[in-house]
Amino acid sequence: MMVNESARQAALSPPASRIKLVVTDMDGTLLTPEKQVTRRSLAAIQTLKDAGVPVCLVSSRPPNGMEMYFEVLGLNTPYGALNGGTIFNADRTVRSELALDPGAVRDALDMLKVHDVDAWLFRGHEWLVENETGAYVEPEKRAIHMQPHVVSSFAGSLNGIGKITGSTADYELLERQEIEIGSLLEGRACVARSAQWFLDITPLEANKGHALQQLAAFYGISPAEVACIGDMNNDIPMLKLAGLSIAMGQANDHVRSHAHFTTDTNEHEGWAKAMESLVLPRVEQPNPAAATPPQGA
Template identity: 25%
Template structure:
């Protein structure tokens, strides 16, 4: 190869490389402008709790508390969306001074913590629930149902001890406890009670698969996952996105005025609904695909970082 040809190729390569860098830089600037514009429209922030609002050891960081307080001072509403029951949210609604209705049980119930009333709910179909409970009993699964009153579990469920531990914490902090009971042989204890969620837990993926296959045959019941080895089963129109939609309608807002922040599969529906969707740095890869922006991890106060960067003044 002649020297001048080599120099020509090298020069062309340098020009192309510089051009590509300029395009990438321009693309980054355009995206940043898009994020800033989306953040300025936000009037309601909806955050998941576990893996998002809380650190991995389930603590609230000073940074998150401060950012949420600033949002309220700037007339931006803040609330939480979770798979938990309303009775387990007292601590967070009080510490964060949340006066906006909260989304519980993955969207099956919207609950007003100020008036202590349910403003929207979608209970499970009784016939399909009974069939699932019999299947749980046959396979000797660890299972339980969530209501707005007593929550019932199979006799050897590890969750009974877990919730009893929570109740001790709640009592010591002057908060509401979660009523826990065990199923009778034929599940008559829930006759006439509005059940919003069936929890099935098992470390054996084959046994979980049995239930997933069965759930696909049902007309009115669906499921999601909020942690490995756990099926959250509810009425098939229920998801966090539905809860966020109901809140948005209550406050006469548009989806583009909502910011949703989460980290797990059960958060995807609200990320899809919100105009400004944020995934945590610790979020699952498929969750990040549905987000406009990926922030830092829950252990780095990623919630506060996203709020400070794009939403708060």
């Protein structure tokens, strides 16, 4: 860890002693590399629910790609899609949504095109692509159980865009584009990688910190009473706001420097271990004695 990152972590406020809500990233965090949820993680979610602590999902995924997990997770809570730019109620209706300025969309698309980075647009429940044969389109179809709408040009689809995703197997190029496009769109959009191969461009306030604040407000609690966990740069805004912040074991040093703790990787039950060792000890457990009247009462 670089000196400035060590100093950043040392300057963090102490972790919260009481947690009332868990907000979690999905890919690289709650999900295994095979996009599954382990039995141990499901057991931890159930324990949290039994203790009255809701678990909410926040992801760069479109809503369809999140909702497909609700049944197996047993969740009925609000959630943040498109990197937190669109907040959905538990019944899957839109609670709030943000959109990119059309000019910012145009500028981002121009930059991605110059560097031969495949671009996708997301709007509501729509996924728009120009290049259906792009390297990551087919895997994304399988990952989010969604079919893209193929357009000949994005020119007529610049309004109401909740997220642009740039995808390429050139990870170093995408890292550079995170900086360059971030500079180009400074003050107009939020730019961060959600995976080594995905660069997400969302409305300025559409980040996971915004989603954490919205979800905390829904439950009438402070962000200081929220535990959050993630693994990528786009998780940093919520790590910075949460009372208890946890980085996954495979997260880079920069992400880790914004977290109170680092757990194991998503290959080795990192999410479940974090809930068991860091979150649940900070949860107020139900008192069985309070629910059982004393003998002779």
